[in-house]
Amino acid sequence: MQRAVVLTIANQKGGVGKTTTAVSVGAALARAGKRVLLLDLDPHANASIHLRLYPEETPYTTYDVFMAQIPESPALWQQVRIVHESAGFDVVPGSVRLAELEIDLRERPGKGAVLRTALEAVRQEYDYIVLDCPPHVGILLVNALVAADWLIIPIQTDFLALHGLKLLFDTIGVLNKILPAPVRYRVLPTLYDKRAGACSRVLELLSRKMGHSMFATTIGMDTRFREASAHGRVIYEIAPNSRGAKQYEALAQEIMAL
Ligand SMILES: Nc1ncnc2c1ncn2[C@@H]1O[C@H](COP(=O)(O)OP(=O)(O)OP(=O)(O)O)[C@@H](O)[C@H]1O
Ligand SMILES: [Mg+2]
Numbered sequence: 001m002q003r004a005v006v007l008t009i010a011n012q013k014g015g016v017g018k019t020t021t022a023v024s025v026g027a028a029l030a031r032a033g034k035r036v037l038l039l040d041l042d043p044h045a046n047a048s049i050h051l052r053l054y055p056e057e058t059p060y061t062t063y064d065v066f067m068a069q070i071p072e073s074p075a076l077w078q079q080v081r082i083v084h085e086s087a088g089f090d091v092v093p094g095s096v097r098l099a100e101l102e103i104d105l106r107e108r109p110g111k112g113a114v115l116r117t118a119l120e121a122v123r124q125e126y127d128y129i130v131l132d133c134p135p136h137v138g139i140l141l142v143n144a145l146v147a148a149d150w151l152i153i154p155i156q157t158d159f160l161a162l163h164g165l166k167l168l169f170d171t172i173g174v175l176n177k178i179l180p181a182p183v184r185y186r187v188l189p190t191l192y193d194k195r196a197g198a199c200s201r202v203l204e205l206l207s208r209k210m211g212h213s214m215f216a217t218t219i220g221m222d223t224r225f226r227e228a229s230a231h232g233r234v235i236y237e238i239a240p241n242s243r244g245a246k247q248y249e250a251l252a253q254e255i256m257a258l
Contacts (some may be wrong), residue, residue: 004037004126008148012171013164014135017190019046020225021131021251023087024244025152027234028252030088031250036126037081038093039065039115041144042134048093051084052232058082061095066132066143067104071118074134076088081122087234090126099140110153115143128255129239145175151185157202157218186258188251190219217250 003213009022019042026038039062040047054082060080073174080092107109119129130145145151152169155161176182187210193199207214222244228235236246 001192003123004129006129006147006149008131008144008151010133011153012135012167012174015158019132021154022047022130023050024248025235025251026089026130027087028248029128032252036089036128037126038089038130039092040132042094043096043099045094047132050229051087052211053093055095058093061093063095065118066114071114072121074121077121084233091163105139108121112142112146116147145183151183152188154188154190157189187214192218192220215254217247
């Protein structure tokens with residue numbers, strides 16, 4: 001039976017394009033005919049707000065998935081999912097309460113695998129499940145990595161961003177020791193400014209360091225992303241022919257070929 005591929009979008013560094021990637025690649029996959037579910041795992045709920053799902057107005061969130069007695073219960077998933085017509089995919093919004101999980105799950109046995117177990121309830125209904133992660137290491141990131149089929153690491157094409165990478169690979173290294181199989185990952189260069197020489201040097205360096213673990217697609221700077229999020233829309237709703245929209249389409253093609 002077909003099962004959804006879980007795409008975890010993560011990097012401990014903030015502001016590198018994780019949420020933009022989760023929302024845009026989710027929309028691109030949906031436009032390619034795939035059934036997509038996006039889970040907002042960030043207490044700041046940026047992906048939800050981007051999609052006009054405001055935390056104060058959403059009764060059920062990913063927090064409820066983590067706190068449920070039976071996280072893999074189909075009834076729970078009926079409650080937490082929102083069909084987002086204009087984006088083209090389903091969403092479970094985030095909540096500020098996700099920040100409490102570190103404490104709430106402290107005593108829970110198998111607390112790192114709650115999400116992986118929970119997703120069993122819906123894996124047959126989707127082709128892709130996209131997880132938007134917060135920019136720090138903690139129980140949410142561990143759950144997202146344990147659930148991942150593919151980890152997508154957006155990296156800003158900036159020298160400082162390269163330094164943050166070590167932290168993420170350290171976390172992955174620790175997890176790989178306890179997981180049945182190592183986490184498979186691909187690096188995605190983001191916020192690339194082709195006019196800046198420093199950007200192209202970082203891209204070269206990254207490509208040399210990462211080799212085949214880097215996507216061929218690079219996401220360039222495009223003001224349309226900020227515009228889209230300000231309007232609460234995915235980029236395909238406001239600028240389907242923009243460079244940014246096309247680049248996420250190319251990324252979706254690469255993901256479908258993984
Ligand atoms: N390719 C791009 N071109 C221009 N602006 C972009 C691009 N990608 C993202 N942005 C903008 O950069 C900012 C940070 O992006 P985003 O929220 O996706 O990053 P993030 O990694 O999820 O951040 P955080 O770590 O805070 O969750 C946002 O204002 C977003 O609109
Ligand atoms: Mg984000």
